[in-house]
Amino acid sequence: xxxxLKGNLVHxxxxxxxxxxxxxxxxxxxxxxxxxxxxxxxxxxxxPVTDWGEALILPSFADMHLHAPQYPMLGMGMDLPLLDWxxxxxxxxxxxxxxxxxxxxxxRQLAEDLISSGTTRVAMFxxxxxDATLILMEELERAGVTGYVGRVNMDRNSGAVQEETEASLSxxxxxxxxxxxxxxxxxxxxxxxxxxxxxxxxALGELARERDLPxxxxxxxxxxxxxxxxxxxxDCGQYWExxxxxxxxxxxxxxxxxxxxxxxxxxxxxDAGVWAVHCAASNVNLCSGTAPVRxxxxxxxxxxxxxxxxxxxxxxxxxxxxxxxRASKLRQMETGEPxxxxxEAFYLGSAAGCRYCGGGAGFETGYPLHAIVVDDAxxxxxxxxxxxxxxxxxAVYLMDKRHIRAVYSEGRRVLG
Amino acid sequence: xxxxLKGNLVHxxxxxxxxxxxxxxxxxxxxxxxxxxxxxxxxxxxxPVTDWGEALILPSFADMHLHAPQYPMLGMGMDLPLLDWxxxxxxxxxxxxxxxxxxxxxxRQLAEDLISSGTTRVAMFxxxxxDATLILMEELERAGVTGYVGRVNMDRNSGAVQEETEASLSxxxxxxxxxxxxxxxxxxxxxxxxxxxxxxxxALGELARERDLPxxxxxxxxxxxxxxxxxxxxDCGQYWExxxxxxxxxxxxxxxxxxxxxxxxxxxxxDAGVWAVHCAASNVNLCSGTAPVRxxxxxxxxxxxxxxxxxxxxxxxxxxxxxxxRASKLRQMETGEPxxxxxEAFYLGSAAGCRYCGGGAGFETGYPLHAIVVDDAxxxxxxxxxxxxxxxxxAVYLMDKRHIRAVYSEGRRVLG
Numbered sequence: 001x002x003x004x005l006k007g008n009l010v011h012x013x014x015x016x017x018x019x020x021x022x023x024x025x026x027x028x029x030x031x032x033x034x035x036x037x038x039x040x041x042x043x044x045x046x047x048p049v050t051d052w053g054e055a056l057i058l059p060s061f062a063d064m065h066l067h068a069p070q071y072p073m074l075g076m077g078m079d080l081p082l083l084d085w086x087x088x089x090x091x092x093x094x095x096x097x098x099x100x101x102x103x104x105x106x107x108r109q110l111a112e113d114l115i116s117s118g119t120t121r122v123a124m125f126x127x128x129x130x131d132a133t134l135i136l137m138e139e140l141e142r143a144g145v146t147g148y149v150g151r152v153n154m155d156r157n158s159g160a161v162q163e164e165t166e167a168s169l170s171x172x173x174x175x176x177x178x179x180x181x182x183x184x185x186x187x188x189x190x191x192x193x194x195x196x197x198x199x200x201x202x203a204l205g206e207l208a209r210e211r212d213l214p215x216x217x218x219x220x221x222x223x224x225x226x227x228x229x230x231x232x233x234x235d236c237g238q239y240w241e242x243x244x245x246x247x248x249x250x251x252x253x254x255x256x257x258x259x260x261x262x263x264x265x266x267x268x269x270x271d272a273g274v275w276a277v278h279c280a281a282s283n284v285n286l287c288s289g290t291a292p293v294r295x296x297x298x299x300x301x302x303x304x305x306x307x308x309x310x311x312x313x314x315x316x317x318x319x320x321x322x323x324x325x326r327a328s329k330l331r332q333m334e335t336g337e338p339x340x341x342x343x344e345a346f347y348l349g350s351a352a353g354c355r356y357c358g359g360g361a362g363f364e365t366g367y368p369l370h371a372i373v374v375d376d377a378x379x380x381x382x383x384x385x386x387x388x389x390x391x392x393x394x395a396v397y398l399m400d401k402r403h404i405r406a407v408y409s410e411g412r413r414v415l416g
Numbered sequence: 417x418x419x420x421l422k423g424n425l426v427h428x429x430x431x432x433x434x435x436x437x438x439x440x441x442x443x444x445x446x447x448x449x450x451x452x453x454x455x456x457x458x459x460x461x462x463x464p465v466t467d468w469g470e471a472l473i474l475p476s477f478a479d480m481h482l483h484a485p486q487y488p489m490l491g492m493g494m495d496l497p498l499l500d501w502x503x504x505x506x507x508x509x510x511x512x513x514x515x516x517x518x519x520x521x522x523x524r525q526l527a528e529d530l531i532s533s534g535t536t537r538v539a540m541f542x543x544x545x546x547d548a549t550l551i552l553m554e555e556l557e558r559a560g561v562t563g564y565v566g567r568v569n570m571d572r573n574s575g576a577v578q579e580e581t582e583a584s585l586s587x588x589x590x591x592x593x594x595x596x597x598x599x600x601x602x603x604x605x606x607x608x609x610x611x612x613x614x615x616x617x618x619a620l621g622e623l624a625r626e627r628d629l630p631x632x633x634x635x636x637x638x639x640x641x642x643x644x645x646x647x648x649x650x651d652c653g654q655y656w657e658x659x660x661x662x663x664x665x666x667x668x669x670x671x672x673x674x675x676x677x678x679x680x681x682x683x684x685x686x687d688a689g690v691w692a693v694h695c696a697a698s699n700v701n702l703c704s705g706t707a708p709v710r711x712x713x714x715x716x717x718x719x720x721x722x723x724x725x726x727x728x729x730x731x732x733x734x735x736x737x738x739x740x741x742r743a744s745k746l747r748q749m750e751t752g753e754p755x756x757x758x759x760e761a762f763y764l765g766s767a768a769g770c771r772y773c774g775g776g777a778g779f780e781t782g783y784p785l786h787a788i789v790v791d792d793a794x795x796x797x798x799x800x801x802x803x804x805x806x807x808x809x810x811a812v813y814l815m816d817k818r819h820i821r822a823v824y825s826e827g828r829r830v831l832g
Contacts, residue, residue: 072799075813076806078741079757096799106797113796284742287749313738313813322729325494326700330746333703341495380529381522383488383512390492397491397729400816 003028004044007052007373009036010392011059011362012351015297018343019362020388026057031368031411033360052406056374056388056395059362060407061317062121062147062353063114065216065256065277065306068136069094069127071110073310078285082222085286089310091159094127103132104139111143116401117316118372120409121353122147123216123254123277123306125189128154128163130175137184144407144414147357150189150216151175153204158195165200172204176211183410187254192218193229193242205247215248219255219265219276222288226260240268249274252356256306257282258296259289266292270300275356277304278348280327281320282311290327293348294337304352305345318396321349342393368411375405419444420460423468423789425452426808427475427778428767431713434759435778436804442473447784447827449776471821472790472804472811475778477733478537478563478769479530481632481672481693481722484552485510485543487526489726494701498638501702505726507575510543519548520555527559532817533732534788536825537769538563539632539670539693539722541605544570544579546591553600560823560830563773566605566632567591569620574611581616588620592627599826603670608634609645609658621663631664635671635681635692638704642676656684665690668772672722673698674712675705682708686716691772693720694764696743697736698727706743709764710753720768721761734812737765758809784827791821 009024027035027044035041070093077089097103114122122140126133126149133151140149151172155165163171172188179186188208190196196204208215220226220239233242240261243249251273258276261269269276278291296303306312307320314320321342328339340348350370351361360367374395386394395403406416425440443451443460486509493505513519530538538556542549542565549567556565567588571581579587588604595602604624606612612620624631636642636655649658656677659665667689674692677685685692692712699705712719722728723736730736737758744755756764766786767777776783790811802810811819822832 071796074796075810076802078809078813093799102797102799109796281742284745287745287755289749290746326697329700329703330706333705334750339703380487380490380525381518383509383518386492393494394491397494402818 001030002044002047004040004047004049005052005057006049007055007057008388008391009057009363010388012343012347013362013364015347016341016344018389018392020392022388026363026369028369028411033363033365033367033369035365036363052373054377055405056376056391058372058374058392058395059350059354060118060120060370060372060409061350062304062357063119063307063317063320064123064254064304064353064356065279066122066309067125068107068110069097069132070310072096072106074315075313078313082224082286087159091161095160097127097129097132100131100135103129103135107136107139111139111145113315114145115143115407115409115415116404118404118407119317120144120146120370120407120414121357121359123187123353123356124149125216126151128152128161128168130171133175134178137179137181140184141181144409144412146183146410148185148187148214148216150187152189152191153200154191154195155197155200156195158191165197168200169203172207186213188213188215190217190248193239194225194232201246201248208250209247214252214254215250216254217243217248217256219258220260221257222286223260238265238268240265244268254356256308257288257291259283259291261292261296263299266296266299266301269296275302275304277306278324279306279308279312280323281314282308284327285313286311290331292331292337293324293328293340294331302352303348304356305349316400317349318399321345321396324348342396346396369408370410371408372404373406373416374399374403376403378403417446418460418463420456420463420465421468421473422465423471423473424804424807425473425779426804428759428763429778429780431763432757432760434805434808436808438804442779442785444785444827449779449781449783449785451781452779468789470793472792472807474788474790474808474811475766475770476534476536476786476788476823476825477766478720478773479535479723479733479736480539480670480720480769480772481695482538482725483541484523484526485513485548486726488512488522490731491729494729498640498702503575507577511576513543513545513548516547516551519545519551523552523555527555527561529731530561531559531823531825531831532820534820534823535733536560536562536786536823536830537773537775539603539769539772540565541632542567544568544577544584546587549591550594553595553597556600557597560825560828562599562826564601564603564630564632566603568605568607569616570607570611571613571616572611574607581613584616585619588623602629604629604631606633606664609655610641610648617662617664625663630668630670631666632670633659633664633672635674636676637673638702639676654681656681660684672724673704673707675699675707677708677712679715682712682715682717685712691718691720693722694740695722695724695728696739697730698724700743701729702727706747708747708753709740709744709756710747718768719764720772721765732816733765734815737761737812740764758812762812785824786826787824788820789822789832790815790819792819794819
């Protein structure tokens with residue numbers, strides 16, 4: 001089916017580049033973008049048109065690092081040091097996901113919250129509970145969220161949610177065999193080096209190779225953690241090598257945080273095709289630091305953004321984009337690295353993750369549409385008529401779910 | 417009239433102290449707080465009760481630095497350097513307020529936005545337009561916002577909105593004579609030293625003394641500004657002395673920012689009873705820095721918070737409280753100064769400004785009620801039943817106007 005969306009189109013077709021088409025036309029064939037036009041070519045004059053009027057049509061967001069079972073503790077425990085936070089909140093909250101009915105309710109709420117906030121792509125940590133993980137994937141699928149979910153592996157230093165090594169592996173295989181979702185795919189998820197024995201890491205590396213699965217984990221979030229990893233792996237010069245040793249450091253591996261990744265670690269990411277996921281709010285909340293995003297980009301590392309709930313308190317990815325800009329301004333003041341502009345940060349929070357998931361950058365031809373329709377009419381009355389680029393910036397800073405009138409995910413209208 | 421509010425009461429009666437009364441009772445007489453009770457004393461059993469059920473009742477917020485005529489440019493121009501931002505957006509936007517009808521529309525929207533976001537106290541900059549300033553005060557009064565508004569004085573270096581010295585003074589007198597509002601009072605507002613001639617500063621100091629008026633301005637926001645002030649006033653060792661020289665540095669003077677105030681400048685504030693208004697979002701957005709809030713407090717300076725729209729992009733003061741916490745965590749990482757806890761930052765964003773305006777700290781007996789009723793039922797379902805202090809923290813981080821069911825200002829219910 002051929003159809004047209006009409007509205008004020010704004011997108012970032014490449015990093016740092018903003019393209020605006022006031023009153024433009026987006027041509028779709030079965031949900032796949034076939035063209036963007038400033039005026040509609042005559043051959044499409046008879047196609048059905050959805051006219052979004054004065055609203056903005058923007059690419060939707062991709063949240064490439066978040067912990068689904070921490071959604072219930074969003075915005076709590078933020079005054080605690082990392083280890084107390086893990087013990088008082090994180091592990092105890094995650095332990096609740098043995099209860100399938102609870103998992104169903106919380107994950108339905110989370111999936112709906114993601115869509116109504118404009119997030120249609122994710123790379124998500126579940127917990128170590130296989131059934132709850134499958135429920136999570138079902139609920140994402142139902143709401144229209146696409147991307148990756150990982151059942152978490154953790155067989156040491158993990159409090160109430162620690163697994164036996166054998167059980168961790170057999171449950172992972174049971175989970176993988178049960179994954180049959182059209183838009184939500186599995187990703188192997190060793191929690192992080194301190195919570196996985198060498199035996200588990202080796203077996204997961206083998207599984208990744210055998211079933212050709214992507215991998216996600218955490219890297220160089222804070223200095224205490226880095227020192228701990230060094231103790232656990234005295235043979236590894238740097239943190240990343242503990243993943244590389246077991247075949248988990250490979251193209252498409254997602255590494256959250258990278259706050260303290262130095263030039264050598266960054267180069268190892270670029271060389272291997274490993275992605276960094278920048279989680280600015282979490283890094284500040286937990287006093288981890290500000291990640292060297294500009295340096296990662298300059299060294300050729302692919303960077304996407306994550307909300308990292310519940311270390312992060314902002315599920316809405318436009319707020320995560322703004323926090324990435326703020327963190328980059330703080331780094332500029334400290335180190336002189338140029339801050340992220342609005343189009344740059346928006347690209348990292350939308351197109352980057354979309355490309356990771358096999359989609360296009362912005363409204364790229366040949367890829368299923370991922371978009372949000374933003375009604376900014378109720379925002380403060382401006383002093384003069386605004387350029388579309390200005391309305392785009394204002395929407396990134398100010399919008400919340402009340403402004404999001406419709407959401408398209410993988411070519412389907414899933415909200416509004 | 418005696419009445420009772422019932423609900424989950426949480427407030428900060430002093431800096432850093434959180435008091436929680438689950439299912440508590442707040443006794444009001446003609447809107448003035450007369451007592452807080454865990455169970456209702458028998459003599460009040462016949463009083464009318466407003467039962468807010470499971471909702472939280474918290475003190476409302478005080479926004480002690482914001483620019484009303486910059487509301488139309490909220491969330492725009494954030495990638496520009498300060499001077500370009502001033503010229504491309506600020507002065508041109510402020511110039512629109514010669515138009516009374518435009519001022520009426522924008523200020524009505526702003527006043528309603530403040531109340532529905534839970535802000536009932538302000539110290540606000542208007543523009544240099546007398547009539548628009550009176551319209552602003554009327555609209556605040558109508559919506560239920562209380563506090564201070566200043567007609568801005570600026571007779572040099574001020575682009576499209578610069579005034580003649582004489583006109584600035586005569587218009588200020590005309591404005592003062594026309595101020596007849598029960599809850600919104602005038603405050604003298606020299607924009608900042610670089611935009612006021614010595615003659616204007618001297619006359620304003622005289623006016624402040626003569627009519628016993630408070631004063632608000634800006635201090636030590638960024639290093640370029642500080643160098644400029646030094647050039648303009650080679651006789652003054654520090655920025656603050658340019659205000660002191662003209663009688664504007666006195667008890668109750670509000671100074672926004674103080675990002676670069678060193679120990680001597682901080683001591684001068686403490687000694688004179690001058691208040692610092694911390695505007696964390698603005699300071700990051702404009703790459704000014706992070707203010708030494710803990711040091712200001714330790715030296716005995718009174719500190720309140722401001723949204724500083726539109727240098728700040730967050731009108732909702734709970735978000736400004738969270739940004740103050742984030743900025744303090746960044747400073748802790750940099751300097752070791754302990755970060756602001758949630759109760760500390762909440763006190764600065766509510767009780768501090770309320771006390772500045774002559775009110776009480778939290779639900780202090782003897783003062784008119786300023787409160788919000790927060791319904792957190794739609795927040796993520798927790799993994800266990802939460803303590804009231806946890807719900808309070810979560811509300812500070814997550815709430816937006818959808819959660820605010822009612823607002824009380826100066827003892828009157830102004831929303832819900």
